[in-house]
Amino acid sequence: MAKKNGNKRNASPVATGAPAAPSRQAASLEKHGPIWAASFENASKVYQATGSNLDIDVDKELIGRVLDALQKTEDTASIARWIERFAEVCKELSKYQEKLNEEYIQRWEKASKLGEENNAEHKRLQLEAERVEADREALEQRVAGIDELEQELATKKNDLLSLERLLKQREANAEAGFAEENEKALRQLEEQQRQLIVQRESDLKDLQDQKTALGEEIKQAARKLAEIRHSCSDAEAQRIDALDAREHELSQEKAKLSRDRTRLDRDWSELKTEQAELENRIAEGMEAERKGFALELAKVSAQREKAWEKVQTLQERLHDLQELGTALGERSPAEILENLERLTAENRELKRQLESSDTAGLQQDNQYLRDKVSDLERDIAALRPELDEARRELSVKRVAATELEAIAREKRVLESHKNTLAVHIDDLETRIDQLTNAQKAKTAFPAMSIMDTDKAFQASIELEHVPDLKSFAEELQHRIARAEKNVELFYPIEDIRLLLGGLAMSQLHVFQGISGTGKTSLAKAFAKAMGGFCQDIAVQAGWRDRDDLLGHFNAFERRFYEKDCLQALYKAQAPRWQDSCNVILLDEMNLSRPEQYFAEFLSALEKNNPAERLISLSETELPGAPNMLRDGRQILVPNNVWFIGTANHDETTNELADKTYDRSHVMTLPKQDHSFRIKEYPPASYSFSSLQKAFDSACGEHTASVKDLLGKLTENDFTKQLETDFGLGWGNRFEKQALRFIPVMMSSGATRGEALDHLLASRIMRQGKVTGRFDVSADSVRKLMSSLEAFWSGTGLDSLPVTSLDLLEKDIKRKEGGF
Template sequence: MPDDMKSQFAERLAALDEALSDLGSKREDLDRLLAEAKQTETDLAEARADHEQKQTQLAERERQLNDREKAIELRELDARNGFLEQQRDALKTLRDEIRRLEAERDQVIARTEQEEREVRERIDAMRAAQRDAQQADKDALAQDRQALEEERQKLALERKHLEQARRNEEGIKRQIRQALEDEHKREIDELKREIYQARRNAGADAKTIQEQRQALEAVADLNRLLEHHGFADAEALLQRFDDLRSENRQLREDQRHRSDDDLEAENEALRERCDDYEQRLEDQARQINALKNEVGTRRVSVLEKQALEQEKRVLEQHKRALDSAVIELEQRLDDLTTRQQGRSAFEALAKMDKDLVGGTPVDEVPALDVLAQELRQRIAGALDAPLYYPEQVIRLFLGGLAMSQLHILQGISGTGKTSLALAFAKAVGGHCTEVPVQAGWRDRDDLLGHFNAFERRFYERECLQAIYRAGTEPFKDRVNIVLLDEMNLSHPEQYFAELLSALEMPAARRRVVLTESALPDPPLLMRADGCDGRKLALPDNLWFIGTANEDETTKGFADKTFDRAHVMELRAKDEPFKVEQHGSSLPYSFASLRRQFDKAQEQHCGAVEEGLRALQKSQFTRLLKTEFGLGWGNRLERQALRFVPVVMAAGGSLGEGMDHLLATRLFRAGKVTGRFDVVLDTLQNLETALSRVWKEIDPSNDVPVACLERLDLDIRRKEQQG
């Protein structure tokens, strides 16, 4: 390699080392900036802690002021009571004095007028003293109240200043964080550009090195050719040329001293010899060029041949792998085709057609109030651990069964959400299929299963099997439940969307589509009217009950899900009670349960409609529309006419059913409560309007406990914020 190229390459390497050194220094600067940012965050945290301490001190000071105000009020009350006692004592003294004066009136007539004047003067003085004392106390109380008001104003101003300081602190923190992020971004971009430029320089240097290597290889090839022709290297060839030139000059010098004939003869001989050498040199040059070309051609041919051989080996390996895969797939296809012939695409459902045949004996459902008491007893002893639910929970659960086929049980962990569904199914002799919802569910295939077009087979999930089981002979007159455990781990509006829409349809049109086209030999229930061999009907005796916790791993429910479902929030369990054993062990009949629901709705429909009319004409409904943008929908009225009568027939009241329905429909977070665009006065007016109209809806129970509880919670929250 030439020295100038070596020096250039060394300079490039030095430049790269310097660039790497600069990168290291800049990285150290970035680390220093990060350390400063962390220190700033620590300072901000300390400032925040100091602010919180000041807030605590302000709260303590405000509490002391409130205690002081209460003490002053008590003092004022005691002062008033004390003045009354003084007046009573003074009046008693005056009465005694009057009696004494009346007794002495006959004896001392002349002194009577004087005594009376003295008494009057004493009374006037006492009254003046009392008025002065009362005025002094009032002035002192007014001064104390004024001092308290000034202190409160100072506290409010100080709190305002602290809040402004907190906002300024947050703004400064955001500015510092943004400045640091911008600076980091600029530094990173600059480093990326330098690294990119260094890589480009390194690529150019690598290209130069490659060219130098090729030049060195060409020189080595030339040296090998020279060695083949008897020259040690190119220097030897050049030395040979110099020797010939020297010999030629010597011969020419000798010619000057010789005779012309001899010189001419010798000159001719030398010319011939020189021509011969020149011809030989030209031949050698042509041979060298030919050899160079041959070497280059052979090198390219060798490289191409190696690449082709490598590609050939890779292709042969791919061909062998593909051949084996094709053979395996053909065998698998033959096996699948062989197995598929004579087999239904719905194996599990077809197996139910064979196994689940013939009806089972069932028992009639008693009156709903008796049923509620029996269910409370049966649920308590249904599982291994005793379950004590309040009577109201059982009544609301029965009303929800009549209202909707989708239930949502909310509450903290351990309140018996899953246990209620399992125990109820066991208590009524029904069937419950537990389906644990996964966080990664995105569509209905995760819930029902999917069709494999290659195998011509539908992989049925547990939920689909439960839907089909509910329509078979042994189960079609019994209660069937699909328990969606942890329903909100994923969005129900995605994986449950098709079933959610189907449940809104009339009973005759509730279908779920399983395949795009009809498959040969479908299960029996998929051959019914309207199913076309590719759909499955949702039976009326099937309920979907989902449990829901609220934490950082769960998703929120959309309004379309809440509005279509019966929502219950389970809290602490009831006190333990004695569990009585019931004689009948037969499952309850679904048909008789539906008849009891219909009977309750016919019996109490008028009272519910009257309550809805009173509610719609009230100030409460007008406030909902004007202040919250909420109104009554047909769905809510239909649900009330199904839900409230069953609650009343089960032993509850009209107010109990309406209270639960309004609390879960209107007073949940985001509707009336939990909103930041609603002021405190609006909530208080709504609370007053609700209390007034409730006396018209249900005079026996004039307090909507659930609604007022949620309203009061939101009102207290806004009072604390204000």
């Protein structure tokens, strides 16, 4: 590598020992020395770029010796020019080398980017090959039973594997080609540019050809797959065509549902708009009416103030007249006017006589009068003490009379005020009674009246439809498990099926069992899982009639005190809840006797027409009754409400009567030790109408089978023995309930035998009917047990009536043990 002298531009290039005085050669050295040094430096840079070193020691001493040697030749000037041109060439080579390096770096980056793109394309092709491989494997599974296609599929697999190996080989060759080209580019810089351009065009063309070839191979694979599909059996082709037709039908039905949904949304939007306009009109009307009432009230108040002012003025005038009458005594106004006129006439006569009399007469008269005056003065002096005494006495009496008069006057004024106030009080009492009666008439049912206007009760929601009952029973089991917060409820699928069957059979349910078996939790969780509400009512031991359950009417206040049960019945009919599945929970229903406080409901639920299931709240129509009350006094028991009562059997409870048991669906819940892995479902609200539709569909599907079973049961010895030994028979109610309960149980996943076993155990074998009786021997029970087993095996039912047989066996043991 060339060594540079840090002061070569200022130092003299003459070798050691040269003459001190400058000469022509020294001037040439001074002129050409730096050019030579720069030339060798440029040449050294060019060699460094190629990875080689130029071992030339470029310093002043060496250049000086070279110049000393050149001074002896005649071509010093030509050598100097050659050195200058060599320096320029080396400089240009250095610049060209830098450009080549920059272009090489750019082309290297482009080549790297192209390599990454090739790698991405290769990965995409690998993914495509994997997809083709997955399609091939799917085809292998579909035609696994066809021996003729095994060889062809194996061939296709080998072809695809060969294609994959070919792609990997091409990738390896491409990478190797890039490495070779890069090595050549480092050795031959000028040749690299052309080779890179040619190589890039070649690689792009190869990649395009590979892409085209791979596309053709994929198309060939698709055609072969289509051929394989066409080579399937006719049955498979027919099934595929049927699936395609079904898919087309589903798409059409989906489009139809989408159009219906759009139409319903539009109708709903129009209804909301009309409702908003109606509410605005009602609000404006009420505001105008309120303002009119306010103006009328202001007018009445002004008239009342004027009347009071007039009354006060008249009272003051009356007081003045009374005082004047007191001052004038008992004389009438006519007498007072007559005396006044008489005195006026006498006064005029006296004045006239005075003017016509003479002076002498006047003097005599005057003297006479003087004498008279003297006499009178003497008389006055004599009478003055008596007068003073009389005045004092008069003063005392006058004060007493004045006080009496003032008291009498105050009495008269107070009596007048009393009469006036009495009139006003009567008027105010009348108005208060009118306002009170009007207010009572508006709020006879305050809670239910609020539901008629509250948007939370009037706004309807979109509900989901119940799927087929078997899958719905499984889904409901998991929804009930997650219905309550902070607790998981595990109920066997058999209990869920019994619950669904009971819902179809009756609106009254009895959940019985020992405390802590989840009776209350099942009722609440079911309502929450279905998206309805559950009204919890704690039955009290002192309940005697329906007022304890519904409330009572206060005739004095003209108001009905609505209890929770009445509000829940009305709430279930509001638009928000009218298609939901709702529950009224009678917790500890046998603390009192349901046959007393629930008697009207037992009768109403027995009616075949749901529109006639009415409970009367009063004898006459009540003013201001809510909109959904019938005739202003009757509440409907809606279909979408189930009454679920929990019953414990201990010393604090009453035994339910037969009329309650016969009208209800009874479930006995044992202690829950069952668990399973809970599946997560999003919250949902199911439609009551869709649930009833699912029940009706199940009944339509299995009614014939159930009727056949009931017919065989009626003709069997089991039924005859019930009639002869136990005095029991089948009624219309039992048959009606069985035709609803058993089909729903079968559609939910249970068998006919399981459903019939539950009905017999809860309706026939229960305590007091067949079991628990003292007038029946153990042999009769044992004979009935044998008849039941024979009926089960003779009818071909799938399993034994385990629950019924267990009850009969326990009763036999009880009788044999003497209990």
